[in-house]
Amino acid sequence: MPPKLSVVVPFYNEGSGVDSLMERLVPVLDRAGERWEIVCVNDGSVDDTLPRLAAWHAKEPRIKALDLSRNFGKEAALSAGLLHAAGMAVVLIDGDLQHPPEVIPELVAKWREGYEMVYAVRRTRRDQAWSNRIATGVYYRMFRHFSEVTLPKDAGDFRLLDRKVVDALNRMPERNRFMKGLFAWMGFRQAAVPFDVGPRDQGRSKWGFVRLIRLGLAGLTAFSNFPLQVWSLIGAAISAIAFVYIVFRLLRSLVHGIDVPGYESIIISILFLGGIQLLSLGIIGDYLGRVFNEVKGRPLFIVRESYGIDLPGTTPLGPKTPGGAEDATR
Numbered sequence: 001m002p003p004k005l006s007v008v009v010p011f012y013n014e015g016s017g018v019d020s021l022m023e024r025l026v027p028v029l030d031r032a033g034e035r036w037e038i039v040c041v042n043d044g045s046v047d048d049t050l051p052r053l054a055a056w057h058a059k060e061p062r063i064k065a066l067d068l069s070r071n072f073g074k075e076a077a078l079s080a081g082l083l084h085a086a087g088m089a090v091v092l093i094d095g096d097l098q099h100p101p102e103v104i105p106e107l108v109a110k111w112r113e114g115y116e117m118v119y120a121v122r123r124t125r126r127d128q129a130w131s132n133r134i135a136t137g138v139y140y141r142m143f144r145h146f147s148e149v150t151l152p153k154d155a156g157d158f159r160l161l162d163r164k165v166v167d168a169l170n171r172m173p174e175r176n177r178f179m180k181g182l183f184a185w186m187g188f189r190q191a192a193v194p195f196d197v198g199p200r201d202q203g204r205s206k207w208g209f210v211r212l213i214r215l216g217l218a219g220l221t222a223f224s225n226f227p228l229q230v231w232s233l234i235g236a237a238i239s240a241i242a243f244v245y246i247v248f249r250l251l252r253s254l255v256h257g258i259d260v261p262g263y264e265s266i267i268i269s270i271l272f273l274g275g276i277q278l279l280s281l282g283i284i285g286d287y288l289g290r291v292f293n294e295v296k297g298r299p300l301f302i303v304r305e306s307y308g309i310d311l312p313g314t315t316p317l318g319p320k321t322p323g324g325a326e327d328a329t330r
């Protein structure tokens, strides 16, 4: 009998938190009264996360685990879990207990009402530094402006997805997995459930400021062509100004004769244009890099070993042929 409810949990060096998570999560699922499974994804942890997960699997076979061959990042770990989750509904939840498992029944209740994507919305974010909070606020506003999708504010990866949504997500070929953007892009009937973010009791957040900015840029360039297009506008404006200036200079030299000093205007325009050109080249390069990444068509993740999960031998993009990334690992 396939489970009705799958819970996908990514783990990266969360060894100290595995036990407390399972001790809270399992009773919640038991009380929910559905056939359930927990799909843990060990995202290349270097601590004792994997042995602890394996021990839980030995004790409770409904707790399953995938071991990725290295740290592929949370988004890839989630993709791995989603690909191997069997439930009619799949809940994504963090492994550090910042997403209280007690909210899951509320998500399930909304799902029963007919919503296909139920996301948990943070009521408070006490764990964030003020600089991160401001940056996040500005970012969401920018995103709404420049791309075709609106990201629900304060919704993270803690959410429930209907089978239909999971299948759609598994079919998305892109390597650049900005999950929040993909979720919003897909549509479906969505509902929100508020929750309070727990404090991070073990370990520490893996998202430094730089990593957050990288994720933010990846999301923007994946869902908006504005950064590419804006340069034609800026270029046109600068050309227009330059044209007026050129006419002005020509007329002036006709009337007053040629004046040799002109160093400022020359150096200013060279520097200014040089800067703009480099900047726009950089942006084109960024998109080009992303295209290159997609074209290479590498799998999103590689599974080293699985505990309790049949590997279908497929990758999100790859054909169902032997020798696929996962086949090689069996």
Ligand code: UDP
Residues within 6 Å of the ligand: 009, 010, 011, 012, 013, 014, 043, 071, 072, 073, 074, 075, 077, 093, 094, 095, 096, 098, 204, 205, 206, 207
């Ligand atoms: N995580 C992961 N791979 C990574 C980074 C994080 O699987 O490369 C997992 C991590 O173990 C945790 C979840 O993603 O379960 C959220 O990570 P974290 O708590 O560091 O992020 P935050 O709560 O600050 O958003």
Ligand code: MG
Residues within 6 Å of the ligand: 094, 096, 098, 200, 205
């Ligand atoms: Mg966390």
